[in-house]
Amino acid sequence: MDFLRPQTWADALAAKADDVDAVPIQGGTDVMVEMNFDLHRPAALLDLNPVAELATWEEAPDGTLRVGAGVPYVRIISELGDRLPGVSQASRTVGSPQIRNRGTVGGNLGGASPAGDLHAPLLAGGAVIEAESAARGTRMIPATEFYLGVKRNCLEPDELIRAFHLPPAAGPQYFSKIGTRNAMVIAVCSFSIALFPDERRVGTGIGSAAPTPRRAYAAEEFLAAELDWDADLDDAVTQRFGDLVREAASPIDDVRGTANYRRHALSVMAKRTLGWAWRDYTSEKKAA
Numbered sequence: 001m002d003f004l005r006p007q008t009w010a011d012a013l014a015a016k017a018d019d020v021d022a023v024p025i026q027g028g029t030d031v032m033v034e035m036n037f038d039l040h041r042p043a044a045l046l047d048l049n050p051v052a053e054l055a056t057w058e059e060a061p062d063g064t065l066r067v068g069a070g071v072p073y074v075r076i077i078s079e080l081g082d083r084l085p086g087v088s089q090a091s092r093t094v095g096s097p098q099i100r101n102r103g104t105v106g107g108n109l110g111g112a113s114p115a116g117d118l119h120a121p122l123l124a125g126g127a128v129i130e131a132e133s134a135a136r137g138t139r140m141i142p143a144t145e146f147y148l149g150v151k152r153n154c155l156e157p158d159e160l161i162r163a164f165h166l167p168p169a170a171g172p173q174y175f176s177k178i179g180t181r182n183a184m185v186i187a188v189c190s191f192s193i194a195l196f197p198d199e200r201r202v203g204t205g206i207g208s209a210a211p212t213p214r215r216a217y218a219a220e221e222f223l224a225a226e227l228d229w230d231a232d233l234d235d236a237v238t239q240r241f242g243d244l245v246r247e248a249a250s251p252i253d254d255v256r257g258t259a260n261y262r263r264h265a266l267s268v269m270a271k272r273t274l275g276w277a278w279r280d281y282t283s284e285k286k287a288a
C-alpha cells in the first residue's frame with residue numbers, strides 16, 4: 001500500500017488528482033476501523049494530517065465561521081461551543097474522548113453515513129461545504145445538496161473537503177440523539193433544531209432515519225407560518241411540528257431499532273428540542 005503524505009493543501013490536491021483512488025485519511029476513526037475489519041484495503045492512503053490549513057478555523061467579517069476539515073471534535077467543543085452550539089452538542093456525543101480527539105467533521109462528511117452525528121446540526125444551521133480540486137478549484141456545496149445516498153456524498157473523485165462554513169447561531173440550537181446506551185453509541189436516530197428569530201424561521205436536521213440526513217421541510221414551513229414569536233409556545237403547534245418531523249423521515253428496521261420506533265422517537269425529540277429552544281429564546285428576550 002502506498003502512503004502519501006503531502007505537506008501542503010496544494011500538494012494534497014495534486015496528489016488526489018494524480019491518484020483519484022487514494023483514500024483520504026484524517027483522524028482515521030472510520031478509515032482504520034474499515035481496514036482493521038478488512039472491509040476496505042485501499043491501494044493508497046492520502047494522509048491529510050500534515051496539512052496545517054485543514055487544522056485551523058477562521059471567522060469571516062460577517063461572522064460566518066470557516067472550519068477546516070481537520071479540526072477535531074475536542075477543539076470544536078472547546079473553541080466554538082459558544083458560536084456553534086448545535087454542532088458542538090453533536091460533537092460532544094461522538095464516541096469517546098479518544099474518538100473526539102482524533103475524529104473530525106471532515107471525516108464525518110467524507111464518510112456520509114446517514115448515522116453520522118454532525119449532519120443534522122449542519123443541515124439545521126444552514127452549513128455550506130467547501131470542496132476543492134486541483135483542476136477546477138473551489139466548489140461551495142450547500143449541506144442540503146451534499147448527501148446523495150447511504151454513505152455517498154457528491155464529491156468528485158479528485159475533490160477533497162477543505163472546510164465547512166456555518167454562520168454563528170442566530171438563536172438557540174439543540175441536538176438530540178437516541179442510542180441504545182448513553183455513550184460510545186451510533187445513533188438510532190437524531191434530530192437538530194436551530195431558531196432564527198430575526199428571520200422568524202426554524203431550521204431542522206434529521207439523522208439516521210432515511211438513506212441520507214435530511215431536513216424536515218414541511219415542519220419548517222409549518223413553524224414559519226404558525227409560530228407566534230411574541231407569545232408562549234402553543235401545545236397544538238408543538239404537537240403538529242412533531243408529527244411533521246415524523247412524517248419527513250423514511251427509516252428502516254435494522255439492528256439498532258425499528259422504523260416505527262425511529263419515527264416515534266423523532267417526533268418526541270422534535271417536540272422536546274423545540275420546547276428547550278423556545279424556553280431559551282423567551283428567557284433571552286426577557287433578559288434583553
Ligand SMILES: Cc1cc2nc3c(=O)[nH]c(=O)nc-3n(C[C@H](O)[C@H](O)[C@H](O)COP(=O)(O)OP(=O)(O)OC[C@H]3O[C@@H](n4cnc5c(N)ncnc54)[C@H](O)[C@@H]3O)c2cc1C
Nearest residue numbers: 026027028029030031094095104107108110111116117161
Ligand atoms: C469507537 C468509535 C465510536 C464512534 N462514535 C461515533 C459517534 O458517536 N458518532 C459519529 O457520528 N461517528 C462515530 N464514529 C465514527 C467516526 O469517529 C466519525 O465519523 C468521525 O467524524 C470520522 O472522522 P475522521 O477524521 O476520523 O475520519 P477518517 O476516518 O479519517 O475518514 C472518514 C471518511 O472521510 C474521508 N475523508 C476524511 N477527510 C477527508 C477530506 N478532507 N476530504 C474528503 N474526504 C475525507 C475518508 O476518506 C473516509 O472516507 C465512531 C467511530 C469509532 C471507531
